[in-house]
Amino acid sequence: MGMDIRKITTQSRIKEGFIITLSTKRLSESTTNDIVNAAEISKKTFYNYYQNKHELLREIENELLSGLKQALNQDRKKLSNLGHLPK
Numbered sequence: 001m002g003m004d005i006r007k008i009t010t011q012s013r014i015k016e017g018f019i020i021t022l023s024t025k026r027l028s029e030s031t032t033n034d035i036v037n038a039a040e041i042s043k044k045t046f047y048n049y050y051q052n053k054h055e056l057l058r059e060i061e062n063e064l065l066s067g068l069k070q071a072l073n074q075d076r077k078k079l080s081n082l083g084h085l086p087k
Contacts, residue, residue: 011049013039018056027057 017039021030032053036046050056 010041010045013041014046014049014056015060017041018053018060027053 017035020038021034030053032043032046035053036043
């Protein structure tokens with residue numbers, strides 16, 4: 001079975017709420033309350049997915065890094081397919 005679409009949607013809302021919060025406050029000033037309010041979810045829902053904001057941040061960082069690695073690998077393949085490196 002694939003991932004539950006509701007789970008994906010909820011996690012996306014939490015991440016979006018976190019990013020919205022960080023656009024107005026520093027990480028050290030951001031609270032779980034800020035995140036759940038921005039995400040329009042309950043605190044209970046937040047804690048179903050993450051222990052705290054630091055765990056959420058680690059997951060976002062890991063996703064960004066793996067996306068960056070994929071993009072770099074695709075670029076490398078395109079360059080090697082050219083048969084030469086551009087000047």
